[in-house]
Amino acid sequence: MEKRIVIATHAMFSEGIASSLKMIFGDAVPVECITAYVDLSVDYQDKLEKIVSEHDYEHAELVVLTDILGGSVNNEFMGLLDKYNFHLITGINLALLFEVVTCPAEDLTANLPSIVEQAREHIVLCNELVEAKAAAAADDQLAELNEF
Template sequence: MNKFLIITHSTLAEGFYNSTKFLSGLTDNVKFINAYVDESDWTKEAKQFLSKENYKNSVVVMTDIFGGSVNQKMTLLLKKFNFILITGVNLPLVLSLVLETEPLTKEKCSKIVTEARKQLQVVKAVKPEKDEQDDVFLN
C-alpha cells in the first residue's frame, strides 16, 4: 500500500488532507504535518513517520515550495530514509497520487506530476450562447 505524508508551511497540508478526504474519502494512508504553526520541531514527527513506514510501503512525501525550508529539510532526510519527495504540491496531484492503486515508483510519480501540471491554467472567460446552460464545461 502507498503511504503519503503532506508537509507544508502553516496549515496548507491539513487543507490538502481535508479536501482529499472530502473528494475521495481515502485518507487512511495519508498523514499531514502543518510545519511552523508553533514552536515544536515538526521534523521529529516526519522522521517518526518515515522510520515506521520505511521499506514496508511505497512512501511519498509532498511539500509546498521547492527550495523552501520544509523541502530543504525533507531533502536532507532522503539520505537516511527511503521515500519519494515531490514538491510544488497541488490538489490534483494529491488526488492522483492517493487514488493510485499500484505501488508508486519515481517514474510513475513523474508521470503523475506531469499530468498535475496540466491543471495549472489561466482560464479565459467564456461567453455562453443564449441556449447554453450555465455550466459551459458540461458541453
C-alpha cells in the same frame, strides 16, 4: 505493498488540501498532515526526520508531498533523501494528490514522473484559455463568412 501519504506544509495548508481530498474520497484514503511551524515549541526537524526514519519501508511506499521547492519543510525532507528510500514531491496541488492517492502502491515508482507531469498540466492561466477560445470563435465566424 501499501502506500503511506504524508502532506507536510507550512501552517494549515496540509489540513486544507486533505479536507478537499476527504470531501471527494471520504475516509477511504488516510493521509497524515504536518502543519509545520504552527506550534513553535515543536522541533520540526526532529519530527520530520522521525516520519522518514521510523517508516516501515518493507511493507509500504512512503510518499511525502510538500508545498514549495526551497521552503524549509521541503528542504528538511531533501536532506533525508540520501539516507532513506522515499518519494518526495513538492508543489502539491489537488490534481497531484488525487493521482498519488489513486495510483496503486506497486505502480507508484514507475508512474510518479507522469503523475507529476499531469499535475503540472492543471496549473493554467485561464485568461489565456478564454482568449484562445474567443480567437477560435472569431476564426470560425470569419471562415463562415468567407464561404459565402
